[in-house]
Amino acid sequence: MFKKILIANRGEIALRIIHACRELGIKTVAVYSEADENSLHVRFADEDVCIGPPRSAESYLNVPAIISAAEITGADAIHPGYGFLSESAYLAEVCEACHIRFIGPDPSVIKLLGDKARAKKAMKKAGVPMLPGSDGPVTDEEQALKVVKDIGFPIIVKAVAGGGGRGMRIVRSAGELSHALRTAQREAEAAFGNGDVYIEKYLESPRHIEFQIIGDHHGNVVHLGERECSIQRRHQKLIEEAPSPALSDKIRKKMGSTVVDAAKAVQYTNAGTFEFLMDRDGKFYYMETNTRLQVEHPVTEMVTGIDIVKEQIRIAAGERLSFKQSEVTFTGHSIECRVNAEDPDTFAPSPGVIHAFSTPGGPGVRVDTFAHSECTVTPYYDSMIAKIIVHGRDRQEAIARMKRTLDMTVIEGIRTSVPLHLKILNEADFVSGRLSTSFMDRFMPQPKKSKLADTA
């Protein structure tokens, strides 16, 4: 077992890792930028090393500084948390070269699953359901119609080199196809210098369902069930829950074993999450794999009773998984709200000094945070300051519990997303479990001109 772990992260997740290390009797090293000098993770770690100025690129993303900090403190492992360098094959490789254990998958697996094209190929081969589409660029209407014949409308035309909503057109009928192709190609050429477009099946208001897996270095891989993360704004998750109100035990078992097989097929070790979109017919389509711990891991911990971070550490230290698939049970329902330092209506960031910070206790409440009274929320990093997690006997109790917890949460001095979370929890659609990735549209200012406009 490790004697000392360096945490290459900050904020609430750095504290989360410290929790696990303390419980396992492992010493901790915090690294911090000058902006985080007084942060809780620095204060509660056994040792701390300042690694750079506030800018992430010069501190939390600075591999030499982090490795150097591990060397001067004698850390024998690094936990990268989430975000920052957690999916950096480079950090994992440097760790290997310096005889420091990287708490995560092998660099080769990180590279494979981090490359969207390679990942899709590997997952398809492993029997994971994929979003159907053209296998490569589509140049003309005739070719496009051939693809559509197989997959059906609606489809989305997307730029091969693209992103950010540009070079994309939704097409709902054959009559729109030719025009959509041409405009998407023109837009792609203008925005990315590459006019190549491909076609993918377009899912109307899908649900975001992800499966947590964990594997050791002895060939054992287990899934810990799914999380539903459909409540998102611009691909930023706001509320997550486990289990998904849309899944039956039967589907859970089936998809669970599919992801376990996929993980084994690529020799996945340590924790990971397979993300899917689920359409209205209950069909799953693979999106991507996150080769790291996720922000929303607590909801899985609440319903399974398993400490995922401790398991990560044990696995990295060479131990076998401490449980079998048959021993994994799901009890009750858990919901997590990501509390962000931002205006709940305009989403404008709201950094500053928190003057009062109080979260209620009571049954089934867990708060993961680095915030406290008189702490400073700086503008340098992402705006999430706390995760409020509840667990209840069922979804109804979890919702009631989350509402009273948010109502009794006091954060003064900055604006937070708490009022928005309460609005969401009071929506009839949320209460009845009618979730999808378009759920948050009702809270968005109406766009004057949508980039993703129908061509009708």
Place this chain on the structure above:
Amino acid sequence: MDLNEIKKILDLMRDNDLTEFELEQDGVKVRLRKGSAPQWNTHVAAPLAAGYAPPPTAPAAPSGEVAPVPLTVAGEDVDLAIIKSPIVGTFYRSPDPGAKAFAEVGQTVKTGQVLCIIEAMKLMNEINAECDGEVVKVYVENGQAVQYGERLFAIRPTA
């Protein structure tokens, strides 16, 4: 930096019971210290990004000047240039074990002159003097681990 800004810093120090205050911005380094040399105080207000609203007693940003401004607070001389570590690593005073140190207290150094080596990931990084002057203090010991921003040397610049 004008006298009003200095006064604001002194108020800030008094109100927050600070014994030492150091500010570095746009090439200006200013350090104010109360009484005899204390331990480095971590409650120093760092310059923050534009748009961020600091507590009301924060000092106004100083205008850029090249040379540090000599100030006397409680009889202390504060016109020293502090060389801080730009990286994380192990501090060595000489090029090889047993060799003469790059810079001793009392030694005159020139801009660009190597003061020490900081080893990081098996690479030896030379740390250079940022001005001409006399080395008046060495803050760390040979072989000591240093972090980003750690004070290494104090140099009294020659005008």
